[in-house]
Amino acid sequence: MDNENNLFEKVSTWLRNSVMLKLLTITILMLLLLIPSAMINDVISERQNLQQEAITEVSGKWANSQEINGPILTIPLLYEYEKEGELIETIVYQYILPQKLNIDGKLKPQVLNRGIYDVVVYDSDLIVNGTFNMDFSFDENHLKEIQYDKAFLTIGFSDLRGIGNNINFKWGEESLKVESGSKITDLISSGITIYPQNIAAKKDQQIDFNFTVALQGSQDLMFVPVGGTTHVNLKSEWSSPSFKGSFLPKNRDINEAGFIADWNVLELNRNYPQSWSGRSMKDKMDASAFGVNLLNEVDDYKKAQRSAKYSVMTIALTFLVFFLVEVINKKRIHPFQYILVGLALSLFYILLVSISEHSNFNLAYAISTFGIVGMISLYALYIIKARKLVIILILTLIGIYGFVYVTLQLADYSLLIGSIGLSVILGLTMYFTRKIDWYNLQSAKQEKLADHE
Template sequence: MENQNNLFEKMSNWLKNSVMLKLLTITILMLLLLIPSAMINDVIRERQSLQQEAIAEVSSKWANSQEINGPILTIPLLYEHEKEGKMVETVVYHYLLPQNLTINGKLKPQKLNRGIYDVVVYDSDLNVNGTFNMNISFDENHLKEIQYEKAFLTIGFSDLRGIGNNINFKWGDESLKVESGSKIADLISSGITIYPKNIASKNDLNIDFNFSVALQGSQDLTFVPVGGTTQVNLQSEWPSPSFMGNFLPKNRDINETGFNADWNVLELNRNYPQSWSGRSMKDKMDASAFGVNLLNEVDDYKKAQRSAKYSVMTIALTFLVFFLVEVINKKRIHPFQYILVGLALCLFYILLVSISEHSNFNLAYAISTFGIVGMISFYALYIIKARKLVIILILTLIGIYGFVYVTLQLADYSLLIGSIGLAVILGLTMYFTRKIDWYNLQTAKQNKMVEAEGN
């Protein structure tokens, strides 16, 4: 019976003091803490989704992103051919794009609020002018009639609600009436239509056109380069534009007071011709669009999401410090205490997201860091009961959060900084544990216990 009790005591002592078992327990705890980490990422995505819903709701009442396409001159062609002994007439649309197109615009951005979310919208004043070369060639095989009197111009606006003025379209010396709606839905789904006069009499001529439009939109403003040469100039007071689409500006000037950008796109730069009949070029035209996105200066959710990716590293390094305290200084820490520390580390990201929704991200990061580091440090002071070791823990946590913060700020170099940081951390761990005899660690513990019992 006494031998059996001794066996249970030895087993109990081994369970309490086994280094490998402690490592296994800590690893299992880290894996379990991945569950709240994943839940935190879900919360961040949910808040991000709510932000997108707020943007969509405000945009639906103001005006959505705008894309300008055109003007495109459409001339109906009447073809006649024989089918089953009968003459059949077919109307085919011939599309003509301007020889050159110039757009000068000023964007006036502003922020609208929906709850706690900011939505970027804009007013714009655009002046559009160009030239059509009316020297047009058609496929004359079975061509019966060129219906010049039914020709029309189409200008595409992706959201007609954003048009803020009655458009005065100048065609040569004439001012033409503008009608809402597109007659070439397979090419331009939303837009306005203009009916030019006396097209037939203007063959072999260059006809100038001009119009101005006050256009509202949200976030994006893009253009389809329909001109043989398309030149666009945009000016705005917005300091953080993101140039998007198939072409970047040839020249740009961005500073704290705003930006000025110039695009120059040639016919040879895009994958559709200046004129064609019948088939739709919509996909190719949409693919050639370019423009600007008025980014909100701070996308806190993306930063929070990126910082949460380092949660595993933060938990692992913090647990490593506690484990080394146990090994080197013989301070036993219960698994439940590891769990509390891990949950505190996870709480950092919830604090970061919730505070950043109402303040600056940098301030939210500082407050969250101070709160969590302070909480863990005070708790560790009672667990470890050694100020020097607590100071080392504080410096470690500050170093971890500082490292993550620097990585967030230098997004382009995050991989480089991350790999160097991890290499430094591994090197420091190897340095501080270089004198530990891991094989004899358990034996040393047991000998000390025997000595204590003998005394």
């Protein structure tokens, strides 16, 4: 009976003091803490979706992103051919693009609120002018009639609700009436139509055009480079633009007062001609669009999501400090205490998201770091009861959160900073554990217990 009790006591002592078993337990706890970390990522994604819904709702009432396409001159061609002894007539559209297209615009952004979310919208004043070269040719095989009298111009606007003025379209010396709607929906799904006069009489000439439009939109303002040469100049007070699409500005100036950007696109830079008939070039034209996105200066949810990716590293390093305290200071820490510390570390990201929704990200990060580091430090002071070790823990936590913060600010160098940081952490761990005799650690613990008894 005594032998059984001694065996039980030995097993119980081994379970309590086994370093390998403690490492295994800590590893399992870390894996279990991945569950709340995944739930936190779901919460961040949910808040992102709510933000996008707010943007969609506000944009739907103001005006959605705008893309300007045109003007495009369309001339119907009547072809006649014989098939099985029967004459068949068909209409084919000839599309003609302007030789020159110049757009000068000024964007006046503003931020609208939907609950706690900010949505960037804009008013714009655009001056559009250019030239059509009327020296064009057609496929004359089976061509019966060129219907100049039915020719029309089309200008595409993604969201017609954004047009804020009656457009006065000047065609040469004429002022032409503008009608809502597009007659070439396979090429321009939404836009306006203009009917120029005396096209046949102006053949082989160059005709100037110009118009101004006050256009509202949300976030994006895009242009399709339909001109043989397309020049776009934009000015705005928005200080954080994102230039997007197939072409970047040739010149740009961005500062705290706003931005100025110039694009210059040639016919040779895009994958469609100045004139064609029949087939649609919509996909190629859409692919050539370029413009600007008025970014909200801080996308807090993306930063919070990126910081949450470091949760495993944060938990692992904090647990490593506690484990080394156990080993070096011979102070036992219960697995439940590890769990509480891990949950506190996970809580950091919920605090970060919730506070950043009502303030800027940097302040939210500082408050969350102070709160969590303070909570864990006070708890560790009670557990470890050694101020020197608690100070080391505080410095470690501040170092971890500082490392993550710097990584978030320098997204382009995150891999470099991350690899260097992890190398430094591994090196420090190797340095502080270099004198630990891991093989004799168990026996040293048992001798200390025996002496205590």
